[in-house]
Amino acid sequence: MMRRMKRCCLLVIYNILLIPTLLSQNHYENEMDCFITDLMERMTLREKLGQLNLPSGGDLVTGSVMNGELSDMIRKQEIGGFFNVKGIQKINALQHLAVEESRLKIPLLVGADVIHGYETIFPIPLALSCSWDTLAVERMARISAIEASADGINWTFSPMVDICRDARWGRIAEGSGEDPYLGSLMAKAYVRGYQGNNMQGNDEILACVKHFALYGASESGRDYNVVDMSRLRMYNEYLAPYKAAVDAGVGSVMSSFNIVDGIPATANKWLLTDLLRDEWGFGGLLVTDYNSIAEMSSHGVAPLKEASIRALQAGTDMDMVSCGFLNTLEESLKEGKVTEEQINAACRRVLEAKYKLGLFSDPYKYCDTLRTREKLYTAEHRSSARTIATETFVLLKNDRHLLPLDIKGKIALIGPMADARNNMCGMWSMTCTPSRHGTLLEGIRSAAGDKAEILYAKGSNIYYDAETEKAATGIRPLERGDNRQLLDEALRIAARADVIVAALGECAEMSGESVSRTNLEIPDAQQDLLKALVKTGKPVVLLLFTGRPLVLNWEATNVHSILNVWFGGSETGDAVADVLFGKVAPSGKLTTTFPRSVGQLPLFYNHLNTGRPDPDNRIFNRYASNYLDESNEPLYPFGYGLSYTDFVYSDLQISSETLPKNGELTVSVTVTNKGNYDGYETVQLYLRDIYAEIARPVKELKGFERIFLKSGESRDINFVITENDLKFYNSGLEYIYEPGEFDVMVGSNSRDVQTKRFKVE
Ligand code: BGC
Numbered sequence: 001m002m003r004r005m006k007r008c009c010l011l012v013i014y015n016i017l018l019i020p021t022l023l024s025q026n027h028y029e030n031e032m033d034c035f036i037t038d039l040m041e042r043m044t045l046r047e048k049l050g051q052l053n054l055p056s057g058g059d060l061v062t063g064s065v066m067n068g069e070l071s072d073m074i075r076k077q078e079i080g081g082f083f084n085v086k087g088i089q090k091i092n093a094l095q096h097l098a099v100e101e102s103r104l105k106i107p108l109l110v111g112a113d114v115i116h117g118y119e120t121i122f123p124i125p126l127a128l129s130c131s132w133d134t135l136a137v138e139r140m141a142r143i144s145a146i147e148a149s150a151d152g153i154n155w156t157f158s159p160m161v162d163i164c165r166d167a168r169w170g171r172i173a174e175g176s177g178e179d180p181y182l183g184s185l186m187a188k189a190y191v192r193g194y195q196g197n198n199m200q201g202n203d204e205i206l207a208c209v210k211h212f213a214l215y216g217a218s219e220s221g222r223d224y225n226v227v228d229m230s231r232l233r234m235y236n237e238y239l240a241p242y243k244a245a246v247d248a249g250v251g252s253v254m255s256s257f258n259i260v261d262g263i264p265a266t267a268n269k270w271l272l273t274d275l276l277r278d279e280w281g282f283g284g285l286l287v288t289d290y291n292s293i294a295e296m297s298s299h300g301v302a303p304l305k306e307a308s309i310r311a312l313q314a315g316t317d318m319d320m321v322s323c324g325f326l327n328t329l330e331e332s333l334k335e336g337k338v339t340e341e342q343i344n345a346a347c348r349r350v351l352e353a354k355y356k357l358g359l360f361s362d363p364y365k366y367c368d369t370l371r372t373r374e375k376l377y378t379a380e381h382r383s384s385a386r387t388i389a390t391e392t393f394v395l396l397k398n399d400r401h402l403l404p405l406d407i408k409g410k411i412a413l414i415g416p417m418a419d420a421r422n423n424m425c426g427m428w429s430m431t432c433t434p435s436r437h438g439t440l441l442e443g444i445r446s447a448a449g450d451k452a453e454i455l456y457a458k459g460s461n462i463y464y465d466a467e468t469e470k471a472a473t474g475i476r477p478l479e480r481g482d483n484r485q486l487l488d489e490a491l492r493i494a495a496r497a498d499v500i501v502a503a504l505g506e507c508a509e510m511s512g513e514s515v516s517r518t519n520l521e522i523p524d525a526q527q528d529l530l531k532a533l534v535k536t537g538k539p540v541v542l543l544l545f546t547g548r549p550l551v552l553n554w555e556a557t558n559v560h561s562i563l564n565v566w567f568g569g570s571e572t573g574d575a576v577a578d579v580l581f582g583k584v585a586p587s588g589k590l591t592t593t594f595p596r597s598v599g600q601l602p603l604f605y606n607h608l609n610t611g612r613p614d615p616d617n618r619i620f621n622r623y624a625s626n627y628l629d630e631s632n633e634p635l636y637p638f639g640y641g642l643s644y645t646d647f648v649y650s651d652l653q654i655s656s657e658t659l660p661k662n663g664e665l666t667v668s669v670t671v672t673n674k675g676n677y678d679g680y681e682t683v684q685l686y687l688r689d690i691y692a693e694i695a696r697p698v699k700e701l702k703g704f705e706r707i708f709l710k711s712g713e714s715r716d717i718n719f720v721i722t723e724n725d726l727k728f729y730n731s732g733l734e735y736i737y738e739p740g741e742f743d744v745m746v747g748s749n750s751r752d753v754q755t756k757r758f759k760v761e
Contacts, residue, residue: 141193168221443573511547
């Protein structure tokens with residue numbers, strides 16, 4: 001009786017709370033539908049096709065405003081939006097053209113790749129994921145949206161959530177690493193940060209999850225390459241982060257360049273309609289990637305006209321750059337190859353995106369120049385970027401506690417990244433102004449004050465060969481010096497120092513789009529520099545700059561300390577100084593496996609076992625699944641990262657040896673900070689399904705907690721496991737769990753864990 005009453009009360013409360021929300025939601029949608037239906041009734045076919053067209057403004061906007069072609073297109077309503085234009089004046093002028101000089105006054109979407117900051121730049125996304133701090137990622141996305149919207153942008157092409165297990169692929173830098181569970185949490189955090197409260201505010205913008213789908217699995221790590229994988233692998237290992245973004249309400253999705261089941265994602269109806277729209281319920285805007293409709297011709301699938309038909313019919317709404325929709329669909333309609341309904345459906349979704357952004361009520365919502373003056377690169381944003389950057393650095397090695405450095409004596413900062421102002425932010429940071437950023441040298445000098453002397457030498461070029469360096473540095477060239485002279489000078493400086501900090505690795509444009517590598521070592525000239533510095537016998541700290549896992553076998557053996565700082569954004573200099581001198585203890589944990597050899601790739605922790613697993617990780621066991629010349633083990637595993645302090649795990653317990661049906665089980669562990677520094681630790685929980693209908697991974701991340709422990713402090717950490725954590729897609733693609741035995745593992749990374757077994761009824 002009591003229970004029934006309680007249920008009744010709950011129902012009433014639920015209805016009181018929910019019905020108005022549902023009603024107002026319905027009311028909103030009805031209003032939107034009416035508005036758009038009315039508008040579309042007045043649109044010509046050409047104007048509708050215009051809404052589906054998304055050119056890059058980058059080629060078209062010149063000088064202070066724009067060249068004739070883009071303005072003409074706007075006046076004729078031949079575009080639905082544009083991207084790649086920076087500057088509120090230009091954007092404002094273009095929006096005015098659309099709203100005042102076009103027939104139906106439809107405002108424009110204004111897109112940009114704001115993927116880790118706008119003017120204030122945060123660490124690259126791969127680094128951000130190593131913080132394991134979803135609130136930090138949400139904050140970064142919030143600040144990015146505040147800044148981008150203050151400069152006219154209303155649509156960001158982020159988050160990029162492609163799972164990647166192959167460090168050869170340069171775009172690994174843009175995502176959250178190799179794990180679908182962590183990747184999903186990060187995907188949601190980005191969407192929440194960008195879109196805020198449903199894009200109501202003028203600092204909340206449309207997010208776009210990309211690249212749908214599977215782009216990170218491109219064969220041999222070569223960009224834009226073939227992807228071919230089983231449905232089982234897609235569902236169990238790759239799709240979760242895209243779906244998480246959809247579940248978080250992402251307003252737009254970008255399809256990927258690669259093929260999926262032989263058909264380019266751009267025109268893959270199974271992917272874009274059956275899965276994304278019908279199975280996952282995505283109702284937002286679907287845009288192609290850059291020129292990818294036209295590229296279906298090179299794929300050997302269809303020339304532009306037919307490719308446009310196929311992309312539209314697969315569910316695409318907006319054509320980025322190809323102009324195939326604008327220029328060919330009218331004829332295809334006349335020929336009966338597409339229907340007016342298909343064009344209308346796409347046009348409606350573009351208009352809906354604009355409606356949801358509030359552009360119809362206020363086309364200049366994102367053109368507030370007061371905000372431009374007040375909201376960009378503020379002290380508050382920079383301070384967040386600095387703090388967040390410190391969370392992303394991963395301490396890979398720290399022999400005899402060389403780090404943190406005392407601020408005293410003579411410290412030599414050597415390496416081509418030490419004074420490379422325009423290389424601190426990494427790829428996709430074209431929107432920022434590097435001349436405003438500090439260098440590493442400046443950050444370290446300012447932290448040292450007059451307590452230590454900071455000596456500096458560039459030490460080497462990026463590569464010995466000028467042409468290779470030109471390709472590697474791309475839009476951020478560095479001044480080159482003579483190879484021999486640079487090294488000599490470095491050794492002279494090193495000779496005077498008590499400790500050497502070597503700032504080297506990749507330069508900013510060596511990772512990101514279209515920079516695949518087959519050699520993942522530190523580039524030749526810098527490697528020789530590092531070897532020469534180590535040879536001096538002085539203590540050496542390697543400050544590693546990179547957008548991807550590198551092969552660091554020599555470094556791991558011979559360098560005393562390695563702090564991987566990725567590309568830390570506009571505040572890199574100060575953030576690195578904070579960690580180097582111990583103001584903050586490093587807490588980043590790898591979200592991507594560091595291999596011992598390129599030959600091991602793809603390499604990832606959550607792999608399946610073979611029938612002949614390697615029994616003891618020796619280099620070679622005949623008839624086991626391994627290599628003649630290298631072990632199967634990574635150099636640094638997923639989840640790995642040291643601190644200045646020591647965290648000790650003890651007393652792993654499970655509340656019961658059986659997880660009952662519809663029940664739960666608590667796993668607890670005690671973590672103690674036994675070292676001398678306060679610090680953050682990320683406690684990780686992994687599960688393994690011992691036997692199942694299909695082979696299951698040797699372990700899968702299913703929970704983690706980032707905790708702060710003062711020196712000497714202990715804390716019990718509890719994780720609750722339910723059946724939901726045990727589910728996977730079986731051979732019939734049903735999402736289920738199977739009764740049987742499971743291992744639960746808890747530890748500080750995916751390798752160093754304690755294990756308990758439990759049963760599921
Ligand atoms: C990239 C996308 C990006 C787009 C627009 C493409 O080349 O693959 O990630 O959003 O360009 O700049």
